[in-house]
Amino acid sequence: xxxxxxxxSAAPIAARASMDKAAESGHxxxxxxxxxxxxxKPTASxxxxxxxxxAVQGGSQAALKRLYEIESRRLFGIALRILRRPELAAEAxxxxxxxxxxxxxxxxxxxxxxxxxxxxxxxxxxxxMIRKSGREILSDDPTLGDVAEAPDIVERLDLKxxxxxxxxxxxxLDDNQRRCIxxxxxxxxxxxxxxxxxxxxxxxxxxWVRRGLIALRxxxxx
Amino acid sequence: xxxxxxxxxxxxxxxxxxxxxxxxxxxxIEAALDKNDALRRAVxxxxxxxxxxxxxxxxxxxxxxxxxxxxxxIASKKATALSPLWNSLVLWRxxxxxxxxxxxxLALYIAxxxxxxxxxxxxxxxxxxxxxxxxxxAGGQGLLLHAVAGEAAPRDRAFExxxxxPGAPSPKSxxxxxxxxRLELGTLPAAIRAGSTLAISIxxxxxxxxxxxxxxxxxxxALVAAR
Numbered sequence: 001x002x003x004x005x006x007x008x009s010a011a012p013i014a015a016r017a018s019m020d021k022a023a024e025s026g027h028x029x030x031x032x033x034x035x036x037x038x039x040x041k042p043t044a045s046x047x048x049x050x051x052x053x054x055a056v057q058g059g060s061q062a063a064l065k066r067l068y069e070i071e072s073r074r075l076f077g078i079a080l081r082i083l084r085r086p087e088l089a090a091e092a093x094x095x096x097x098x099x100x101x102x103x104x105x106x107x108x109x110x111x112x113x114x115x116x117x118x119x120x121x122x123x124x125x126x127x128x129m130i131r132k133s134g135r136e137i138l139s140d141d142p143t144l145g146d147v148a149e150a151p152d153i154v155e156r157l158d159l160k161x162x163x164x165x166x167x168x169x170x171x172x173l174d175d176n177q178r179r180c181i182x183x184x185x186x187x188x189x190x191x192x193x194x195x196x197x198x199x200x201x202x203x204x205x206x207x208w209v210r211r212g213l214i215a216l217r218x219x220x221x222x
Numbered sequence: 223x224x225x226x227x228x229x230x231x232x233x234x235x236x237x238x239x240x241x242x243x244x245x246x247x248x249x250x251i252e253a254a255l256d257k258n259d260a261l262r263r264a265v266x267x268x269x270x271x272x273x274x275x276x277x278x279x280x281x282x283x284x285x286x287x288x289x290x291x292x293x294x295x296i297a298s299k300k301a302t303a304l305s306p307l308w309n310s311l312v313l314w315r316x317x318x319x320x321x322x323x324x325x326x327x328l329a330l331y332i333a334x335x336x337x338x339x340x341x342x343x344x345x346x347x348x349x350x351x352x353x354x355x356x357x358x359x360a361g362g363q364g365l366l367l368h369a370v371a372g373e374a375a376p377r378d379r380a381f382e383x384x385x386x387x388p389g390a391p392s393p394k395s396x397x398x399x400x401x402x403x404r405l406e407l408g409t410l411p412a413a414i415r416a417g418s419t420l421a422i423s424i425x426x427x428x429x430x431x432x433x434x435x436x437x438x439x440x441x442x443x444a445l446v447a448a449r
Contacts, residue, residue, distance in 0.1 A: 068292065076281070
């Protein structure tokens with residue numbers, strides 16, 4: 001099985017905040033020596049995703065189970081939105097957690113957001129699966145009505161997204177750029193699939209995505 | 223070509239994280255991630271920022287059994303889960319610890335074999351475990367494998383038996399092991415010879431769809447000639 005990037009190097013600024021938070025919670029044992037200590041504590045008392053991933057790094061299967069309890073609904077929802085079929089989404093989540101178990105060691109504390117790491121693992125897995133199995137077969141299910149949902153998602157951005165830089169910066173994009181980026185992320189659509197969905201010419205979609213990303217980046221990190 | 227220009231690099235990384243790139247372009251990025259620090263930082267940037275969009279996918283409960291499958295997959299193979307079959311075999315073959323524990327189980331088996339019977343025996347165990355889990359006997363009359371430790375496949379999965387002959391390019395399936403833990407073959411497969419290794423992987427019910435192991439290899443054992 002191919003595992004996509006999920007690289008683990010620095011994102012120092014964002015890391016600071018969540019590490020401090022973890023330290024306050026009192027569970028974090030401090031660097032490597034603490035990981036073994038973590039394993040001895042009742043796993044239920046480990047609350048943050050980061051703490052749990054560190055315990056998984058130390059080989060705690062109980063921590064992985066707790067991570068599953070805390071994160072599986074969110075991750076299954078992400079996979080389901082891309083794959084559309086519950087049995088495929090379940091497989092993606094399963095594979096993702098096995099990867100987390102194997103690759104916990106590659107999660108570095110410099111990474112800002114532990115939940116983002118999990119999101120990336122599940123999304124890459126779901127994207128690999130959808131590219132292999134082909135979406136045409138999957139979108140036949142009339143109960144999913146995915147065409148009708150497309151504008152809906154984009155309109156609900158303000159309701160669903162936490163207030164912050166991402167929401168503000170998305171708001172600054174033009175409508176087409178915003179719609180393309182959101183559809184690609186949430187539904188896992190390719191350029192061509194977005195073009196079909198909107199509908200719009202493929203070349204326009206490619207340029208909306210690219211210009212949207214460039215604008216988003218300069219807004220998020222001026 | 224991974225661009226050097228920061229703006230181009232960032233846009234490309236964003237497209238990769240979104241998942242809009244075609245397979246070739248995505249693979250090129252994956253191949254470059256290890257060496258290209260700027261690219262890796264750009265990918266992490268997008269993974270972390272775009273994660274903010276994930277509340278747009280409504281959470282939903284996974285079907286029952288998902289955790290059980292995860293637990294089975296990691297427990298069956300703590301150290302080597304999902305690693306390629308060959309690696310786990312190399313690991314196993316290089317271990318000298320296997321001999322003693324296997325001997326006891328083999329001795330019992332050889333003792334009860336019919337005199338005209340099997341020429342080969344194998345004890346299969348989980349990596350880094352001493353406990354024999356399966357015993358296979360093979361000879362002119364075919365092959366018999368059965369569970370000695372009551373191993374059960376995870377829900378909705380099945381065990382599949384493979385033989386890897388010395389020098390063979392890939393494992394050969396000997397069949398899906400029935401739920402009662404007993405697999406009998408009426409003829410001796412060509413892949414069974416001195417120095418062959420047997421392996422059991424976890425596969426979808428009905429067996430691997432590809433003809434090669436797709437799930438983790440959970441038990442292995444070398445075939446030895448029995449006198």
